[in-house]
């Protein structure tokens with residue numbers, strides 16, 4: 001998969017995405033990531049990418065033309081019209097389900113806003129989807145674009161050492177992950193649950209599933225209402241007074 005980020009701060013994106021698991025995935029060629037300097041597509045004397053808003057107001061707004069030119073350039077380079085996401089606090093809040101769907105695309109372009117945001121006309125013309133990373137406002141779209149890129153890349157086969165890594169994780173199946181422990185088996189008098197040391201795979205699986213249910217019921221009961229529970233799950237939660 002290839003992801004292109006349109007931004008005023010390409011170094012910020014490249015630095016973060018060049019590290020750790022995503023950095024290694026890029027080196028292996030499992031994912032291809034590019035950050036494009038929007039200013040390179042501003043062709044007026046001062047290379048302006050922003051201007052004042054019509055109707056008045058304090059802040060500056062990103063101009064339509066450089067964004068359109070950058071996206072059109074990418075369409076030409078890719079030989080296809082990629083899906084364009086604008087990171088925006090007005091968008092649908094990102095979910096693991098949407099991350100999974102987006103990770104199936106071959107190409108994705110992400111537009112980062114700045115200042116007061118972006119001229120509506122270029123959003124109407126080219127943007128397929130607006131995505132938010134939560135109901136709060138940041139200074140720019142770079143951190144949200146990095147969140148989206150990271151979450152998508154780790155779903156791509158061979159980016160993580162084992163695909164089961166994410167299949168067990170919080171949100172993948174609608175539940176939160178069970179608690180986890182590493183060595184030593186006793187830390188400051190606190191013991192790891194005995195079943196996890198037993199080597200009995202079926203019992204460990206059952207403990208993990210039940211504790212996944214407990215975590216979700218206690219921390220995010222709203223999620224529990226959205227998943228389909230088996231009769232056994234219901235009985236287990238009822239026994240703990242959580243349903």
Ligand SMILES: C[S@@+](CC[C@H](N)C(=O)[O-])C[C@H]1O[C@@H](n2cnc3c(N)ncnc32)[C@H](O)[C@@H]1O
Nearest residue numbers: 087088089113116117132133137138140141144
């Ligand atoms: C200061 S914000 C603009 C907010 C805009 N004036 C509004 O009220 O909706 C600047 C840029 O940061 C990005 N941004 C801020 N908060 C975000 C969020 N929660 N999710 C995704 N992008 C966000 C967007 O790209 C936005 O264009």
